[in-house]
Amino acid sequence: MANEFYTIKHYINGEWVEEKGTDFTPLYNPSTGEVIGEVPMGSDALAQTAIDTAAEAFKTWKNTPIAKRMGYIFKMRELMEREQEALAYSIAIDQAKHISEARGEVRRVIEILEATASVPTLIQGDTLDNIANNINGKVVKKPLGVFGGVAPFNFPALVFGWFIPVAIATGNTFIYKPSTQSPLFMQKMIEIFMELQIPAGVINVIYGSRSVAAPWYEDARVAGVCLVGSTPTAKAMAKAAGANAKRSMLLGGAKNMLLVMEDTDMDIFIDNFLNSCYGSAGQRCLAGSIVGVVPEVYDEVCERILEASKKVVVGNAMDDGVYMGPLISKDAKENVEKYVDIALEHGGGCSLLLDGRNPDVPEKDKNGFYVGPTVLKDVTPCNPVFSTEVFGPLVSIVKVTDLDDAVNLINGSEFGNGACIFTQNMHYAETFSREAEVGMIGVNVGICAPHPYLPFGGIKGSLVGTDKVQGKDAVDFYTQNKVVTVRTYHPDPEVRAGKAKPANANVRSCVAS
Numbered sequence: 001m002a003n004e005f006y007t008i009k010h011y012i013n014g015e016w017v018e019e020k021g022t023d024f025t026p027l028y029n030p031s032t033g034e035v036i037g038e039v040p041m042g043s044d045a046l047a048q049t050a051i052d053t054a055a056e057a058f059k060t061w062k063n064t065p066i067a068k069r070m071g072y073i074f075k076m077r078e079l080m081e082r083e084q085e086a087l088a089y090s091i092a093i094d095q096a097k098h099i100s101e102a103r104g105e106v107r108r109v110i111e112i113l114e115a116t117a118s119v120p121t122l123i124q125g126d127t128l129d130n131i132a133n134n135i136n137g138k139v140v141k142k143p144l145g146v147f148g149g150v151a152p153f154n155f156p157a158l159v160f161g162w163f164i165p166v167a168i169a170t171g172n173t174f175i176y177k178p179s180t181q182s183p184l185f186m187q188k189m190i191e192i193f194m195e196l197q198i199p200a201g202v203i204n205v206i207y208g209s210r211s212v213a214a215p216w217y218e219d220a221r222v223a224g225v226c227l228v229g230s231t232p233t234a235k236a237m238a239k240a241a242g243a244n245a246k247r248s249m250l251l252g253g254a255k256n257m258l259l260v261m262e263d264t265d266m267d268i269f270i271d272n273f274l275n276s277c278y279g280s281a282g283q284r285c286l287a288g289s290i291v292g293v294v295p296e297v298y299d300e301v302c303e304r305i306l307e308a309s310k311k312v313v314v315g316n317a318m319d320d321g322v323y324m325g326p327l328i329s330k331d332a333k334e335n336v337e338k339y340v341d342i343a344l345e346h347g348g349g350c351s352l353l354l355d356g357r358n359p360d361v362p363e364k365d366k367n368g369f370y371v372g373p374t375v376l377k378d379v380t381p382c383n384p385v386f387s388t389e390v391f392g393p394l395v396s397i398v399k400v401t402d403l404d405d406a407v408n409l410i411n412g413s414e415f416g417n418g419a420c421i422f423t424q425n426m427h428y429a430e431t432f433s434r435e436a437e438v439g440m441i442g443v444n445v446g447i448c449a450p451h452p453y454l455p456f457g458g459i460k461g462s463l464v465g466t467d468k469v470q471g472k473d474a475v476d477f478y479t480q481n482k483v484v485t486v487r488t489y490h491p492d493p494e495v496r497a498g499k500a501k502p503a504n505a506n507v508r509s510c511v512a513s
Contacts, residue, residue: 006037006094008183008207010046011190013053014200019046025180030096030326031316033367037094039180042208047215050204054146054173055221057201062143062171064199066120072198073169077113079192080106087157090184095156096317096325096368097280102157108452109161112470115452119169122475135487141479143171144223144247148216150237152228153179153328154283156186159228162456162469168202170478172223175204177212181328213237217244224248224477226469228285230389231415234464241465248465249477251285251457253389254417257398258288258446259406259432261423262296268444269301269422270308276420276446278312278324278373282393283332285462286418286440286447290379290386292400292409302377302397306353309373309395314359316368326369327392333369336392343376343385343396353377356393381409389415403428411437417458418448439463 006027010017019040027037061069080087084106091102125139149163156178167174178186186205193203206212216222217240224247227237231252241248258276260269276288293301317325327333337357343350356372371392379386379396386396400406410419420442421432429443439458442448450456450470457468467477494500 004036006184006187008037008039008187009190010040010042010207011193011203011205012046012050012201013057013204014194014198016190017046019043027094027180027183028329029093030328030369031318032365033330033369039183039207041180042206042212044211044215047206047208047212050175050206051146051215051219051222053201054175054204055219057199058143058145058173058221061168061173061199061202064171066123066169066171069169069171070117070120072196073113073116073119073165075196076165076192077110079195080110080113083188083192084110087185087188090188091156091182092317092325094184095153095182095328097154097283098317098322098325101280102317105155105157109157112158112161112452113165115470116165116169118453119166119475122472123170123479125481131485134489135485138484138486140482140484141170141475142482143478144480146173146175146219146222147224147226147478148175148177148213148222149226150177150213150229150233151179153181154280155228156182156184160186160189161452162228162474163226164203166474167478168198170475172478173202173204175206175216177206177208180207183207217241217246222246225250227251227465231461231464238464247467247477249467249469249474250463250465251469252462252464253415254285254287254458254462255290255387255389255413255415256286256288256418256420256438257290257292257406257410259292259400259403259419259421260294260297260301261403261421261425261428262294263424263428264297264422265424265444266297266300266304270304272420272422272444272446273305274308274312274323277395278309278393279447281324281327281371283328283391285458286449287391288420288446289390289395291395291397292406293397294400294402294406298399302353305375305395305397309354309356309375312373314356314370314372315361316365319362324373324393326365327371328369330369332392333371336371336374336390336394339385339388339390339394340374340376343379343383346383346385348380348383349378350380350383351377353397381412387413403431407432407435411435414461415458416460417462418442420444420446420448439468 024038088102234250234252356374359372418440455473
């Protein structure tokens with residue numbers, strides 16, 4: 001299997017699709033730099049076919065009883081549980097996060113499916129009885145139609161879990177565009193869809209460039225679009241969706257601070273720092289890329305970060321003993337290296353505490369896309385690396401005056417995804433939670449990702465659109481409220497006119513009716 005060449009296929013109308021005459025883009029194993037497959041670039045015609053298919057499926061899927069729709073969700077969870085090692089393996093090959101992290105990602109999606117079991121409760125409407133004489137009102141949550149979703153390379157499983165389960169559980173159909181850099185997870189999931197025998201057209205998977213999503217904005221049958229990606233892409237999608245009155249759930253970029261106060265338990269901080277900054281090679285929207293430190297412990301924190309970072313083992317995503325795998329591509333590797341130079345050239349006292357460029361890896365992996373832990377010290381807010389989402393294992397240590405100074409720096413960012421504070425002081429924790437202008441806060445945790453029952457998403461430039469993923473927010477995004485006003489009349493005109501009593505008015509029953 002290690003030497004397998006993967007020919008990726010689309011999935012439309014319940015079938016694998018190989019489009020003739022299409023272009024392909026190479027698929028790499030980032031751990032080795034080898035080409036391991038090819039990914040089709042879907043045509044405009046195929047993109048339209050996907051919409052037609054999903055729209056046709058919606059006609060019947062929306063009327064499928066909720067219990068039956070949930071049955072598919074429960075079975076999907078069961079099959080993912082059975083296939084979780086194979087699913088994790090697929091992520092570790094082309095996305096190249098370490099296999100231990102890939103297992104954790106699959107596990108989280110299984111938890112999301114478990115949380116999706118709450119949809120029948122969350123989708124319940126409301127009733128207002130006796131608004132006026134013989135008039136009742138009710139609010140019913142209804143599905144909207146076809147949704148389209150664009151996924152990034154870094155979390156092929158998690159983003160699937162954020163978008164599709166709640167969408168289909170609430171009665172919508174979906175067209176999913178995975179990243180061409182990490183398609184193997186969804187290929188394995190398509191096998192699960194086919195074993196599920198989920199009705200054809202409910203879920204469709206198409207690969208390609210941004211042109212694949214272009215028809216979504218014009219076609220009236222597409223109700224909304226979803227994205228996890230960069231802020232510029234999110235803004236472009238929001239503009240196109242808004243021009244045609246479509247819903248949008250668009251998660252953008254981030255630049256997250258870990259704030260270390262003077263009373264921090266340093267062992268707790270370092271454990272969380274390693275996962276936050278170097279997990280997934282720093283390629284995640286909640287990665288800590290700025291470490292803000294108050295003067296009282298600044299030197300100590302720098303020493304502890306250097307000591308811990310030197311011990312991080314970089315290497316092949318499949319190898320035991322490795323903590324951090326490669327970046328997704330050669331371009332991504334070169335981008336991190338470029339920003340190290342940019343930061344140092346800017347000056348302002350910034351220095352390189354640890355250089356992770358060109359780390360030592362085994363000979364078999366010498367062509368992989370590796371950057372080791374890289375730490376910049378004495379970074380100032382005017383340094384470009386302070387405000388740019390570099391998306392890699394590049395950490396900037398910043399000396400902050402106090403809590404207020406740190407909060408002001410966070411609030412001055414164009415992004416507002418997450419921020420974490422390390423302290424034993426409840427006043428610090430509560431003030432930080434209240435004042436920091438971000439969508440997700442962590443207290444003594446390095447990755448402030450909410451559990452699947454709660455909404456996930458930032459604010460400001462980190463969330464462009466109408467709703468967040470997960471929880472009740474997701475249910476609201478995928479449904480619309482229909483308000484029904486009902487007036488009832490007695491069937492007997494004489495009774496309605498008050499001229500006669502109902503025939504059974506004086507009859508009592510001993511049985512509830």
